[in-house]
Amino acid sequence: MPEDVPWSGEQKEGLIVRISRHIQYFVTELRRRKVFRAVTVYAITAWVVLQVAEVTFEPLGFPPWAMRALVISAIVGIPVSFLLAWVVGSGANGLVLDLPLWAEAQDPAPPRGKADLWYTGLMLAVVIGVSYSAVVLLSEDATDARPDAISDPAPVAAAAPVPRNSIAVLPFRNFDGHQDTDFFALGLGEEILNLLASVRELDVAARTSSFQFRDDSVDVREIAQRLTVSYILEGSARQSGDRIRVHVQLVDGARGFQVFGKVYDRPLTDIFSIQQEIAAAVANELQIALSVDSEKQLQQTPTEDLNAYIFYLHGQERLGSSDDSDVMATAIRLFTQAIELDPEFSRAYSGICEAHLRLYEIGNDTEDFKQARAACERAIELDAGLNSEPYLAMGTLYRFRGQGWGELAEQMLEQAVTIAPTSPDAYIELGELRQVQKRMEEAEAFFLRAVDLKRNYWKAHAALAGFHYGNERYRQAVDAYETATRLAPDVASAHAGKGAAYTMLGEFEQARAAYARSLQLKPSRQAYTNIGLSYYYAGKFVDAAEMQRKALAFAPDDHRVWGRLAESVRFVPGREAEALEAYQRAAQLAEQNLQINDSDWRTRGLLAIYQAHGNRPDAALQNAASAVEKSRGSPEALYYLALVALTRGDQEGVLQALEDAVASDAQYRQLIESDPDLAVLRGIERFDRLLEPSLDAQSAPQNAPQIEP
Incomplete structure (x- = not known):
């Protein structure tokens, strides 16, 4: 092989000169063709568009992939704008193709023609390479983010990104030190939560989820992570005579820094204005563009009578504190006092309706059903289509009546959706209605819609879990109940449901733990009944009867408990008369239920x-x-x-x-x-x-x- 001949000094110098001339020529062409200016203008424009999209896409309901597609397009557009600026020029006749690249005579250009085409080919290769890389990288990120790309997927809410418009309202603290006025601060906080929830552009965590932190000293960043929200609103209130002092602060859930804070020291008569100002300030800080309907929602005043409103706040605090029958009776009394002061207070009637509806669900007492229906009808009559709550409650009542009332239930629920299209509760009820109607595909779609609307809402996940359970998808039911109990760890019914699902899977240790947690949180008819059934099938009839007796303390008018008590004591020698009496009482109550829903x-x-x-x-x-x-x-x-x-x-x-x-x-x-x-x-x-x-x-x-x- 011939030996390599070393380059001479003149050859090296000539190569450097040629490279320098190429670079100088390339830079000159970039300036002549105004490529730098074109790319700069494009980059600024793309940045502005992305900023606007980031703020507006979620409130306007665009799907998550829309933002990703816009980012990919913006990145791909950079080399495209570079190429277009290079090959397209402007002249007397408008835009023209500026090829071949003939340099001016005085330019220190390299040989023309082939070099010009080489530069253009290089630009085209850069465009294709950068575009392909951007698409591949972003697509890989999107694939990694999909739940089905994970071998052991977590519950849907845990994997979902945190919406920028999401917020949780923590229970307001009472800083006057008097326990008997706690209801005022708590009620005020709940009213602000409800006011924010009425704004369809906001994603507000459910009361049950956020109010679990009432007595806990938990860092706001942990709260935001557990509730899957971007912001936390916390505050305190004090009523002193005819004045009220409210302090609120909006906190960034990721960083823990205060975004907004203000103290309102006003006459008590300004309480509605304070609530509206706080809600408007939150929307402003979250950069939410409110629709006309949302603006109207924020301007609503529930009553002109301040004392009636105080009774209403007290009733709401009772309504949200427990499902105990005595607590529900107290709430009804407080709502009734509010109505005595303002007979046209629609929301107080809605409160009575909800309280009686809960009592009916607890005890199956037909009188509660009648009272709930009367209150709901009056609330709708006074409401004039401004709030969804009475329509939702009425739809639930009609669903309880059975298949013959399905059309009326659907009308009420559709009206609730029209008033509050982003509220998950109406979709949950529509799902329950479709189950009764045996339209299971539609039912599942409604439950999934509720979860999608508010992924941090425990009740939506619990409803989906109940659907899976009813369709014998017990593993999926457990997963959904796990999400519900993570979002609302103090809700006993969710733990009881999880116990039932574990039981159906034969995982009895997990089932017993779930039932034990349910009883620890709140002894209930459901938990005692299910434990009693497990004793019954194990042949422990005395223990089974004892559990059903405990269940009766919570639901004395529930035919199921009386029936299960009867079947337990029937196997205990010497208690035949007690069994007969229990069976007769169960039959009497069941017949009353069939008067409400003959198709059950x-x-x-x-x-x-x-x-x-x-x-x-x-x-x-x-x-x-x-x-x-x-x-x-x-x-x-x-x-x-x-x-x-x-x-x-x-x-x-x-x-x-x-x-x-x-x-x-x-x-x-x-x-x-x-x-x-x-x-x-x-x-x-x-x-x-x-x-x-x-x-x-x-x-x-x-x-x-x-x-x-």
């Missing part, structure tokens, strides 16, 4: 069992058959029919109903095997064959149809 096949099936053991065999058989018909052959209704046939000594009827139930849902095999009533059938070949697991049978724990989520 589950209550009708349970009534059949009460009647079968309460010396009404013919009525029992008629109601059991009706339950099967109304439920379209539900395995649960067939199971009730089998138990009624058992009391009549109809062995063929029992076996046929059980076979039909297992054919419809194999998990009933476990329940049949553990039911104390059916133990008398053991040894019968047809019954024993029924208990043999099939290849497609699901592994499910006992008491499948009666555990309450």
Whole structure:
């Protein structure tokens, strides 16, 4: 091989001169073609557009990918603007293609023609390379952010980005030191929360989620992280005579720094103005452009009577403090006092409606249903379509009435959505209504819409969990309940629901822990009933009866508790008379419920069992058959029919109903095997064959149809 010949000094100097001339020529062309100016103008314009989009896209409802697409477009546009400025020039005839790149005679240019095309090709390669890199990198980021890119996905709320327009209002503190006036500060804070929640451009954490920190000293950054919000509003209030002093501060949830703070020292009569000013200040600091409707919402005054408003605040504080029946009665009394001072106070009627509705859900007392309906109707009459709450409550009441009232329920709920289109509660109720109507795909869509509207709202996740539970998706139910309990760790019902889902999965340790947490937070009918059922199927009838007695203390008018008490004591020697009395009371209450909702096949099936053991065999058989018909052959209704046939000594009827139930849902095999009533059938070949697991049978724990989520 020939040896390399070293470069001479003249050759090196010539190369440097040529490179220098190329660079000088390239820079000259950049200036002549005004490339620097074009790219600078583009960069400034793109930056302004991105800033505006960052502030406006979320409030205007644009999907998250829209911002990502805009960023990609802006980055790709930089080399594109460079290329266009290089190859396109302006002349007397407008825009022209400035190729080939003939330099002026006096320019120190390299050989023309090929060099010009080489520069253009280089620019094109840069454009393609930068554009491709931007798209790939941003697409990878987007893929990494997708929940399905994670092997073990967290609950949806934990993985979601924190919306810039999201805020949590912490309970306001009472700094006058008197416990009997705590209601004023707490009520004022809740009213500001409700006022902000009425602004559709804001994403406000639910009261239950934010008010859990009432007595805790938790850093605001941790609160913001747990509630998935960007900002925290906290404050304090003091009423002194006819004056009020309110101090508020808005805190950046990520950094913990104060964004806005102000003290309002005004006459008590200015309380509505103070609330409106605080809400407007929050919207301004969050750079939210309010719609005309939102502006109107902020200007609403609930009543002209200040004393009526004080009673209302006190009632709201009671309403939000507990679901205990005595607390609900106190709230109703306070709302009634507000109405006595202002008979046209719509929101006070809404409060009465909600309190009676909760009492009805707790105790199944039909009188509470009637009172709730009357209050809701009056609230709607006075409201003139300004607030969604009475329409939402009325829709819920109509849903309780059953299928014949579905159209009216839908009308009320659609009106609630029209008034508050970004409120998740109406979508939750629409989902519940669709479940009653057996339109499951629509129901799930409504629940998912509620979660999407407010990912930090525990009730939306709990409702979705209940839907999964009802459709036997128990693992998904557990995941959704986990999210609900993370957002609202002090809500006992969410822990009880989680316990029910774990039970259905056969994970009894987790189920017991969830039930224990539920009872620790708030002893309830639901928790005691489910624990009692677990004792019943384990053959511990005395313990089961004790749990049902405790459940009765919370729901003395609930036919289900009386029925479960009766079935427990029936197996305890010497307590037959007590069982008969409990069955008769259960039947009486169930019949009252059917007067409200005649299409409730589950209550009708349970009534059949009460009647079968309460010396009404013919009525029992008629109601059991009706339950099967109304439920379209539900395995649960067939199971009730089998138990009624058992009391009549109809062995063929029992076996046929059980076979039909297992054919419809194999998990009933476990329940049949553990039911104390059916133990008398053991040894019968047809019954024993029924208990043999099939290849497609699901592994499910006992008491499948009666555990309450």
